Amino acid sequence: MNRWKRREFLTGTAAACGALLTSGLTFAQLPKERAARMVCVIMRGALDGLAAVAPVGDPDYAPLRRELALRPAGSPQGGLPLDRLFVLHPALGFLHDCFTARELLVFHAVASPYRERSHFDGQDVLESGAIHPHALQTGWLNRALACLQEPGTAPRELGLALGQNVPLVMRGAAPVTSWSPSRLAMLDEETLQRISDLYAADPVLAARLADAVAMGDVAAMGDVGAMGDVAAAGDGMSHSTLAAPHPKADRYDAIVRAAAGFLRREAGPNVAVFDTSGWDTHANEGDAQGQLAARLGALDSGLRTLKEALGPVWSDTAVLLATEFGRTAAINGTRGTDHGTGTAAFLLGGAVRGGRVLADWPGLANGSLYQGRDLAPTTDLRCVLKGVLTEHLRVSSAALERSVFPDSRAAKPLRDLIRT
Amino acid sequence: MPERFTAVIAANRFGLGARPGELQSIGAGAREWLRAQLSGRAPELADAQLRSSAATLARALQLRRELQDLKRETASGADPAASAKAVAALQKVAQVYRPVYLAEVTARLRQAVSTEQPFLERLTYFWSNHFAVSVDKNLVLGLAGSLEREAIRPNVLGQFVDMLLTVEQHPAMLLYLDNHVSSGPHSAFARSAARRNGRRPGINENLAREILELHTLGVGGGYTQADVTTFAEVLTGWSISGGASARIFRPDPGKFMFRPGLHEPGTKLVLGKHYPDRGLEQGVGVLRDLAASPATAHFIATKLARHFIADEPPAGAVARIAAEFLRTQGNLLAVYRVLIDSPEAWTRPLSKFKSPNDYVVSTFRGLQLPVAAGHAALAPFELLGQRTYSPGSPAGWPDRSDDWDGASALLKRVEWADAVGQRVAGRCDATILAPQLLGEVLTSMTRTAIGHAASAAQALTLLLASPEFMRR
Numbered sequence: 002m003n004r005w006k007r008r009e010f011l012t013g014t015a016a017a018c019g020a021l022l023t024s025g026l027t028f029a030q031l032p033k034e035r036a037a038r039m040v041c042v043i044m045r046g047a048l049d050g051l052a053a054v055a056p057v058g059d060p061d062y063a064p065l066r067r068e069l070a071l072r073p074a075g076s077p078q079g080g081l082p083l084d085r086l087f088v089l090h091p092a093l094g095f096l097h098d099c100f101t102a103r104e105l106l107v108f109h110a111v112a113s114p115y116r117e118r119s120h121f122d123g124q125d126v127l128e129s130g131a132i133h134p135h136a137l138q139t140g141w142l143n144r145a146l147a148c149l150q151e152p153g154t155a156p157r158e159l160g161l162a163l164g165q166n167v168p169l170v171m172r173g174a175a176p177v178t179s180w181s182p183s184r185l186a187m188l189d190e191e192t193l194q195r196i197s198d199l200y201a202a203d204p205v206l207a208a209r210l211a212d213a214v215a216m217g218d219v220a221a222m223g224d225v226g227a228m229g230d231v232a233a234a235g236d237g238m239s240h241s242t243l244a245a246p247h248p249k250a251d252r253y254d255a256i257v258r259a260a261a262g263f264l265r266r267e268a269g270p271n272v273a274v275f276d277t278s279g280w281d282t283h284a285n286e287g288d289a290q291g292q293l294a295a296r297l298g299a300l301d302s303g304l305r306t307l308k309e310a311l312g313p314v315w316s317d318t319a320v321l322l323a324t325e326f327g328r329t330a331a332i333n334g335t336r337g338t339d340h341g342t343g344t345a346a347f348l349l350g351g352a353v354r355g356g357r358v359l360a361d362w363p364g365l366a367n368g369s370l371y372q373g374r375d376l377a378p379t380t381d382l383r384c385v386l387k388g389v390l391t392e393h394l395r396v397s398s399a400a401l402e403r404s405v406f407p408d409s410r411a412a413k414p415l416r417d418l419i420r421t
Numbered sequence: 422m423p424e425r426f427t428a429v430i431a432a433n434r435f436g437l438g439a440r441p442g443e444l445q446s447i448g449a450g451a452r453e454w455l456r457a458q459l460s461g462r463a464p465e466l467a468d469a470q471l472r473s474s475a476a477t478l479a480r481a482l483q484l485r486r487e488l489q490d491l492k493r494e495t496a497s498g499a500d501p502a503a504s505a506k507a508v509a510a511l512q513k514v515a516q517v518y519r520p521v522y523l524a525e526v527t528a529r530l531r532q533a534v535s536t537e538q539p540f541l542e543r544l545t546y547f548w549s550n551h552f553a554v555s556v557d558k559n560l561v562l563g564l565a566g567s568l569e570r571e572a573i574r575p576n577v578l579g580q581f582v583d584m585l586l587t588v589e590q591h592p593a594m595l596l597y598l599d600n601h602v603s604s605g606p607h608s609a610f611a612r613s614a615a616r617r618n619g620r621r622p623g624i625n626e627n628l629a630r631e632i633l634e635l636h637t638l639g640v641g642g643g644y645t646q647a648d649v650t651t652f653a654e655v656l657t658g659w660s661i662s663g664g665a666s667a668r669i670f671r672p673d674p675g676k677f678m679f680r681p682g683l684h685e686p687g688t689k690l691v692l693g694k695h696y697p698d699r700g701l702e703q704g705v706g707v708l709r710d711l712a713a714s715p716a717t718a719h720f721i722a723t724k725l726a727r728h729f730i731a732d733e734p735p736a737g738a739v740a741r742i743a744a745e746f747l748r749t750q751g752n753l754l755a756v757y758r759v760l761i762d763s764p765e766a767w768t769r770p771l772s773k774f775k776s777p778n779d780y781v782v783s784t785f786r787g788l789q790l791p792v793a794a795g796h797a798a799l800a801p802f803e804l805l806g807q808r809t810y811s812p813g814s815p816a817g818w819p820d821r822s823d824d825w826d827g828a829s830a831l832l833k834r835v836e837w838a839d840a841v842g843q844r845v846a847g848r849c850d851a852t853i854l855a856p857q858l859l860g861e862v863l864t865s866m867t868r869t870a871i872g873h874a875a876s877a878a879q880a881l882t883l884l885l886a887s888p889e890f891m892r893r
Contacts, residue, residue, distance in 0.1 A: 045813075045814070046814070067621070068620075117640070118630065118646065118649075119630075119634050119640045120814065120816070121634075121640070121814070121816045122640050134640070162827065164827070164829070165805075165806040165827050165829045165830035165833060166806070166823075166824060166825060166826070166827030166829070166830050167823075167827050167828075172823060178828045178829075179827040179828050179829040179830070180828075180829050181806075181829045181833075183832075183833060183836065185804065185833065185836040185837060185839075185840060186836065186839075186840065187836070188835060188836055188839050188882075191875065192839060192879050192882055192883075193835075195870060195874070195879070195883060196835055196882070196883065196886045198870065199866065199867060199870050199883060199886065199887060199888070200888065201866075202864075202866060202888075203888040205826065206826075206831065206888055206891065209826060209827070209828040209831045210828070210831055210832065210835070212828035213828035213829055213831055213832035214832065216828065216829070217832065278557075278813055278814075279557075281627075281814075283598075283599045283625050283626075283627040284599040284602060284625055284627075333623055333624060333625050333626070334602075334603060334604055334606065334611070334621070334622045334623020334624050334625060335599055335602045335603060335604075335622070335623075335625040337599070337625065339625065339626040339627070339630075340626070340630065372646060374646075
């Protein structure tokens with residue numbers, strides 16, 4: 002029996018697996034825009050933007066937040082200074098370092114076009130890029146990647162989902178794949194080949210398997226394979242909630258190291274996406290310390306690790322943090338916050354023209370709140386997303402309007418987000 | 422022609438995957454086989470290890486009370502070792518919960534592997550996921566299994582409204598969606614708190630919103646933010662007996678309890694109807710009306726059709742199921758019968774991609790794998806990305822192929838299949854099993870691949886990795 006090598010397996014099914022390893026293109030040969038890396042972090046559960054980026058300079062903030070109000074910079078357990086109006090949550094030390102280094106942009110009072118308060122419809126709009134829930138079955142990031150394919154060349158897998166499955170934002174016609182750490186033994190080549198043969202009549206499974214094997218190959222050969230005890234880290238993620246009251250500070254380490262490993266590879270993916278959860282802070286949200294602080298701290302620590310692991314590639318990278326909507330301006334009766342509207346978003350990385358808070362601040366006075374309860378949205382989140390895609394990934398304006406964000410003409414891309 | 426697939430569809434899409442011999446015993450009577458499973462009472466999960474939610478929660482509440490005392494001592498500085506003791510006490514809660522969780526997972530898998538009523542078991546899973554709680558919220562870890570046993574199983578063949586009322590009063594749901602501490606801004610509790618320390622306790626919208634959005638009307642079901650807020654006020658006082666503070670620690674802790682002191686007084690307007698304040702009955706009244714709403718019937722019918730027919734549920738089947746739901750005021754037995762009689766369900770085999778849970782359970786059933794107790798029963802679900810009772814959100818696990826057929830997910834399945842194949846090769850013969858498990862959907866390609874496999878283990882791997890076995 003002919004013992005297949007992984008690489009031969011790949012070339013043998015090149016049509017299905019795309020040209021991840023067989024492509025002749027490398028980053029060295031790519032035009033500058035192709036060197037741009039992007040990481041998209043979906044914060045599921047509705048991040049409390051007024052806690053992550055607290056408007057301590059707004060006189061209505063402290064009365065609304067009462068015992069959960071963050072204190073101004075300089076006071077004990079105070080926030081980290083941004084400008085005269087805003088402080089960062091004290092758990093976001095790395096983000097503040099980025100801000101000081103002019104590598105972090107903070108957006109506030111932003112919201113997608115969605116104006117109801119369902120997590121699941123809100124996430125659908127956030128990820129699909131449509132105006133209404135369930136209007137599109139593909140994600141804006143995938144449609145953006147589709148615009149980046151060189152015409153006439155084999156489609157290259159530009160997108161990677163860190164996780165077993167691909168979230169909506171990355172689903173669509175452009176070839177993408179998913180990767181997650183495994184605790185199982187690898188299949189031997191021969192069994193793998195037979196399974197691949199068995200999928201010859203099933204194009205979906207054939208393509209998925211080829212993708213997965215290709216990613217596993219990359220992981221085994223490169224930085225990702227050497228990223229330490231992936232298995233143990235993955236295990237830790239699944240068990241972290243069993244014993245600990247708060248997420249472990251290193252809960253995202255395995256995933257961000259893997260992301261960095263893939264993004265650093267020549268001809269690897271340009272864009273990675275991963276999910277975070279636990280932002281739905283209805284009760285006992287905490288202030289400078291507590292549940293939300295622990296979650297923010299874990300994410301902050303993960304992003305610090307991402308920067309370290311990306312090494313020199315950090316300077317080509319923009320990391321976007323976005324959530325489906327915000328939370329009520331006032332705290333509720335159980336020391337938490339309920340579903341709201343306007344919230345904060347973040348863009349950080351060496352490619353970002355940072356050091357600024359971009360917010361058309363509506364204020365928190367009673368008459369200024371959306372429906373009398375939420376931070377009023379003054380910036381369409383799509384303006385941020387379109388700005389990043391235009392300036393960083395160099396998606397053409399025509400493609401942005403036509404396919405990436407249909408019906409978004411009124412949401413003009415924000416400018417000067419990315420260093421030139 | 423389509424009739425030749427009925428046995429396979431009954432066993433795989435309505436059931437949990439064929440056990441050896443099951444397709445044969447179904448034969449030409451697929452619909453009768455399903456209907457027969459619905460007669461009598463739904464079986465309980467039998468396992469000496471399982472305990473009631475009240476027993477588990479009472480123990481956890483007691484530990485939390487000890488923890489509070491230790492925290493107070495830490496703060497006062499009276500006992501220098503109190504801080505270390507507090508950490509230890511916190512770990513004890515996990516030590517109570519984790520074995521309970523593992524016992525639930527083990528018993529559930531054992532039931533799935535051995536049951537002669539797999540349709541009933543699948544329906545249980547369906548409702549358990551409809552009324553989802555997630556164990557990544559610590560407080561729910563020891564209670565998620567008991568929610569299924571105490572609120573879903575006893576009502577799976579009953580009226581929808583009874584299941585709804587039982588679920589919304591179950592401690593797991595009240596804790597998961599924070600309602601146990603939600604209190605009316607004008608309640609006795611809030612007034613005394615304001616006098617005592619200036620605090621302003623109030624409502625938490627979480628449970629009210631998810632009941633409307635996820636349990637009954639569905640997201641387009643016609644409710645407004647005002648309905649959510651008022652319904653949350655209606656539900657204030659829906660709480661749990663016992664508590665962390667000694668003052669309200671009652672002798673019978675860990676059960677549903679209506680606390681009048683937390684309840685927002687007054688008549689309330691929800692979805693255009695006034696509900697006079699009769700304490701607990703106010704919330705019961707709203708739930709009864711929600712259960713009877715046409716929007717609820719349509720929402721439930723759509724989910725059932727998506728689960729049992731196809732990712733994009735056929736409109737005709739949805740309409741018929743919804744009509745029967747309305748006509749019978751949510752008689753679930755009648756609803757299931759319409760589902761079984763839907764011609765759309767029987768035409769296309771393999772229209773659904775198995776979730777990891779389905780994949781693991783069908784493998785255990787097909788190969789008659791023994792279920793070891795403890796973490797071993799949980800491990801495959803964890804590895805394949807669907808840790809039992811941990812959907813991560815109150816919407817439950819998703820139910821479309823796109824949500825489960827990612828590249829990495831598929832590779833994990835195949836790797837796990839390979840590990841299983843190697844473990845059981847000595848006592849399972851894939852060439853015999855393949856037609857027994859896959860019947861009419863077994864392709865000549867898969868049959869040939871299994872026949873030509875290099876080893877008995879590889880033959881099993883190919884069977885489990887085949888496209889026919891990946892779908893239902």
